[in-house]
Amino acid sequence: MKELSLNILDITENSVKAKATLVEIAIEENDDILTIAVTDNGIGMTEQTLLSVTNPFYTTRTTRKVGLGIPLLKFAAEQTGGGIEIVSKHVYKYPKEHGTRIFAKFFKKHIDFTPLGDVISSIVTLVQGHPDVDFVFKHTHPQKNLSVLFDTREVREVLEGIPLDSFEILTWIKDNLTEQYAQGQ
Amino acid sequence: MKSLAELQAIKEKMKSKIVLREGSGEIRVVVGMATCGIAAGARPVLNAFVEEVNNAGLYDKVTVTQTGCVGLCQLEPIVEVYEAGKEKVTYVKMTSDKVKEVVEKHLKNGNIVTEYTVASVN
Ligand SMILES: Nc1ncnc2c1ncn2[C@@H]1O[C@H](COP(=O)(O)OP(=O)(O)O)[C@@H](O)[C@H]1O
Numbered sequence: 001m002k003e004l005s006l007n008i009l010d011i012t013e014n015s016v017k018a019k020a021t022l023v024e025i026a027i028e029e030n031d032d033i034l035t036i037a038v039t040d041n042g043i044g045m046t047e048q049t050l051l052s053v054t055n056p057f058y059t060t061r062t063t064r065k066v067g068l069g070i071p072l073l074k075f076a077a078e079q080t081g082g083g084i085e086i087v088s089k090h091v092y093k094y095p096k097e098h099g100t101r102i103f104a105k106f107f108k109k110h111i112d113f114t115p116l117g118d119v120i121s122s123i124v125t126l127v128q129g130h131p132d133v134d135f136v137f138k139h140t141h142p143q144k145n146l147s148v149l150f151d152t153r154e155v156r157e158v159l160e161g162i163p164l165d166s167f168e169i170l171t172w173i174k175d176n177l178t179e180q181y182a183q184g185q
Numbered sequence: 186m187k188s189l190a191e192l193q194a195i196k197e198k199m200k201s202k203i204v205l206r207e208g209s210g211e212i213r214v215v216v217g218m219a220t221c222g223i224a225a226g227a228r229p230v231l232n233a234f235v236e237e238v239n240n241a242g243l244y245d246k247v248t249v250t251q252t253g254c255v256g257l258c259q260l261e262p263i264v265e266v267y268e269a270g271k272e273k274v275t276y277v278k279m280t281s282d283k284v285k286e287v288v289e290k291h292l293k294n295g296n297i298v299t300e301y302t303v304a305s306v307n
């Protein structure tokens with residue numbers, strides 16, 4: 001992937017596919033490190049799935065074909081000296097508090113660090129594709145005075161039933177995020 | 186600041202419009218957003234469709250949606266156009282530049298842009 005924001009989009013699509021109703025995307029940065037955490041309340045992974053997504057050698061002949069999304073994120077993180085961690089609680093074992101958290105850590109000064117890119121575009125794309133799912137987006141970089149916070153639940157409350165994927169609303173979301181980014185420096 | 190107060194104002198303006206928009210979606214544009222699609226550039230293609238469909242005033246007629254279904258990696262970004270009573274049209278290796286043309290020629294005027302379809306690649 002050319003931008004980490006594309007990995008974020010792809011990883012969050014997994015959450016939506018896992019029937020999450022709420023997904024939190026949190027980016028925390030300082031001058032040296034960037035971390036991404038995607039946390040959802042979806043159905044979670046079984047222990048077997050968890051093993052197969054974190055360990056590429058785990059695949060047995062009976063396992064279905066492995067996906068690309070998580071390995072790509074893992075590769076992007078590891079090539080900077082960082083890595084990923086996945087915690088998941090499957091609905092069978094945890095009927096009440098199921099969900100998945102994928103955490104990735106990147107060293108920004110490493111030559112193989114992939115830039116974050118257009119994260120606003122990824123958020124707008126997620127809302128366009130999944131207007132009924134709630135997304136919380138946070139991006140902080142204290143040294144740059146950056147503290148972006150966006151929550152579709154607040155938007156939904158104001159809209160009283162108007163779909164979030166309406167063009168006017170998507171434009172408002174894009175403008176809102178653009179202005180929040182402009183306030184940092 | 187694009188505040189929630191501003192959002193409130195947009196909502197009030199839209200309330201009347203929404204009624205008019207019901208019964209829409211004669212044409213469905215589906216953009217493939219699985220990993221390969223995203224890596225190949227599906228995000229700008231999707232957003233270009235959303236924007237161009239709106240600019241062309243086609244929001245009553247055209248719905249733009251996403252699918253997570255895995256397409257063919259070498260042909261991504263892939264876009265399918267469904268229209269009642271017509272055969273599905275599959276556009277491959279899409280870019281945002283091509284989107285403008287597809288919206289104008291195909292979605293607006295009903296002429297398939299053959300050179301971008303999967304048929305012309307094979
Ligand atoms: N957030 C999640 N919740 C539940 N299962 C997940 C989640 N993310 C990934 N998975 C599981 O891990 C698998 C591999 O994910 P990924 O590497 O993105 O490939 P793909 O999405 O193409 O299958 C998924 O098919 C799914 O079974």
Ligand SMILES: [Mg+2]
Pocket residue numbers: 010011013014067068069070220
């Ligand atoms: Mg995936």
